[in-house]
Amino acid sequence: MCAQSKEFRSESAPTMLNDYHRIKTNHEGDLMRALRNLVAGIALSGAVVAGAPTLGGAAAKIPTTKINGDTVVKVTNLGPTTFSGNGPYHAGIVSFTYAVPKTTLTPAGYSTVASCWYPTTANGTNAIYNVKSELPPAIAFIVSQNPAAATAATYSTGAISKAAVATGVFPLVLFSHGFSGFRYQSSTLTSHMATWGFVVCAPDHPGRDLASQLDATIGATPPTTDPNADVQDLIALRNTLSSNTVPALKGHVDVKHVIAWGHSAGGSASERLASWGTTQTVNWVKGFIGMAGMSNLSWSSTIAPYNAMPTEPGLVIAGDNDNVVPAAGLQTAFAALTGTKYFAEMANAGHNVYSDICVIGAGNGGILAIAAALGVAVPTNVATLAVDGCKSPNQPVTNSWPAINELTVGAARNFLGFDRSTVAFTNLHASFPTTVQ
Numbered sequence: 516m517c518a519q520s521k522e523f524r525s526e527s528a529p530t531m532l533n534d535y536h537r538i539k540t541n542h543e544g545d546l547m548r549a550l551r552n553l554v555a556g557i558a559l560s561g562a563v564v565a566g567a568p569t570l571g572g573a574a575a576k577i578p579t580t581k582i583n584g585d586t587v588v589k590v591t592n593l594g595p596t597t598f599s600g601n602g603p604y605h606a607g608i609v610s611f612t613y614a615v616p617k618t619t620l621t622p623a624g625y626s627t628v629a630s631c632w633y634p635t636t637a638n639g640t641n642a643i644y645n646v647k648s649e650l651p652p653a654i655a656f657i658v659s660q661n662p663a664a665a666t667a668a669t670y671s672t673g674a675i676s677k678a679a680v681a682t683g684v685f686p687l688v689l690f691s692h693g694f695s696g697f698r699y700q701s702s703t704l705t706s707h708m709a710t711w712g713f714v715v716c717a718p719d720h721p722g723r724d725l726a727s728q729l730d731a732t733i734g735a736t737p738p739t740t741d742p743n744a745d746v747q748d749l750i751a752l753r754n755t756l757s758s759n760t761v762p763a764l765k766g767h768v769d770v771k772h773v774i775a776w777g778h779s780a781g782g783s784a785s786e787r788l789a790s791w792g793t794t795q796t797v798n799w800v801k802g803f804i805g806m807a808g809m810s811n812l813s814w815s816s817t818i819a820p821y822n823a824m825p826t827e828p829g830l831v832i833a834g835d836n837d838n839v840v841p842a843a844g845l846q847t848a849f850a851a852l853t854g855t856k857y858f859a860e861m862a863n864a865g866h867n868v869y870s871d872i873c874v875i876g877a878g879n880g881g882i883l884a885i886a887a888a889l890g891v892a893v894p895t896n897v898a899t900l901a902v903d904g905c906k907s908p909n910q911p912v913t914n915s916w917p918a919i920n921e922l923t924v925g926a927a928r929n930f931l932g933f934d935r936s937t938v939a940f941t942n943l944h945a946s947f948p949t950t951v952q
Contacts, residue, residue: 577603577636579683579712585769586683587933588712595946597939598924599917602711604634604681608642608674609763613718613755615748620741629752630698631716631764632709634685635678642676651730672699673706680767683712686801686931687756688774689749689788690717691781693808693870695728695897701778701870707920713927714768715776718752720745723780728897743821745784746791749775753799774927775803778869779840779900782808782831787816789825802930803829804923806869807840809848828855830926830940832919834864835952839903857941859922860952864915865904873905873912910949918947 578589588604590597610630617624688708692700698717705715721727722737722744741747755761757770775785775792782805790810792800809831816822831849833842842860849858867873893901904912925939943951 577681582933583769583772583931584684585686585772585931585933586681586712587928590934593934593936593939595938595943596917596921598711598928599921601707602634602924604710604712605637605639605678606632606674606706606709607635607637607678607680607763608632608672608676608706609761611761613752615744615751618739618741618747621739621744621747623738625721625738627719627721627748628698629716629718629755631714631761632674632702632705633714633764633767634681634683634709634712635675636681637675637678639675639678642672642674651726653730673702674709677763680764681712684767684769685712685714686769686772686774686927687753688713688715688776688927689753689785690715691745691749691775691777691784692717692720692724693777693779693781693900694723695725695900696778696781696870697725700872703871703916704869704919704923708924708927711924711928713774713924714756714764716752716756718748720748720781720784728894743787743816743818745780746787746821749784749788750791771799772801772931773799774930775800776806776923776927777804777808778806779808779866782806782840783810784808786810786825786829787821789827789829790816790821790823793823793826794820798827800827802827802927804832804926805829806832806919806923807834807837807845807866809845824853826854828857828930830857830859830922832859832861832869832922834861834866834868834904836863836865836904836909839866839900857926857937859940859943861915861918862950862952863908863910864912864950865909866900867902867904868909868912868915869919871912872901915950918943918950921947 579586580589581587588602608630610628612626612628614626615621615624690698690701690705692698698719701717705717708715722739722741727737738744753770753773756764756768759765775788777783777785785803785805785808787810789800789803792798803825810816810821829852831845833840833845835842846858849856861868921943922940925934925937928934929937929940
């Protein structure tokens, strides 16, 4: 069973208050500026940095065809830049809670929250959500007690809430966030994928999400000790959608043709899901896309069936300046894969090129400076993750997003059999000379 979240509202993001209620501190101004940026920045809602713009212009009649029962956007001239911009749909969004069943290592089971981006032809205003739901309790309390912070804690998702799903049945993409991330962390990419005719669903992974890493109490008592709990989160999410218990998506999701996709630890989870799928009598995983993360070799699980060599096609993307998951290690692991495989390396790019992390609070010194101003103790491993790829010699992450969009959508369509050619996600240097090696 699942329960639809009420965290979204469809309205313009409110204008910041001019007169803030005072916080009992000698550094009121600095703290309030830092808090405004922290809560707005953690929202991670793509390239939108203010307000909630109205979406318009979706074609009344979108050219589609049917492949394996899926509604597929027709592409007449497939090329190396076809998917770098938004597709013909708008993105809608829905959020809900679902149950992850008990296992040997998780005897009680637990619940978590997922958000799904989906194709819609509706016009409307981007939904906004309150970032308090993503913060550790201590920080969420500060936000809730301060009207100015509560105002700042709303942020645009880049998608329309309560919009009807476009006519058709669309393939499912399961997205897994990175260590100390959360389901919205790569909203620029997930919303973009939806505009090309995919239902992209991303859960919070309670064992390694933002709240669990920033709050010592949560971090000390995770709901599971299973090292593959993130894979179980994805499987349970797929099964929830299969049961048609999410009213907004009922009858619109093809759960038999699924792409596993993720960043960092989530990239590892995407491959481990493919490994699990390889061992199943009926395998609904049709391909995997790992961005700065793999399970094979250096990131492998030692527990069957998550350590099986995946037979599904896979795309591995590395960053040449990634100090968290270096490209050399990914290349070694990639070389050991025995199935159909593809590799791409982003130029002048670090670990966070696949998320919105680097655009948070850039004018105030970035995430770590904001956290320091708030007195928030950031674990060393999280601090390292927070800045990798955000500064020189890396180029602005926004420069790389069109190429990453091209790679991920192109690969997903190919793995599902929508496009036979690989031109949309291989040998892209000529089309993206400054961002792809």
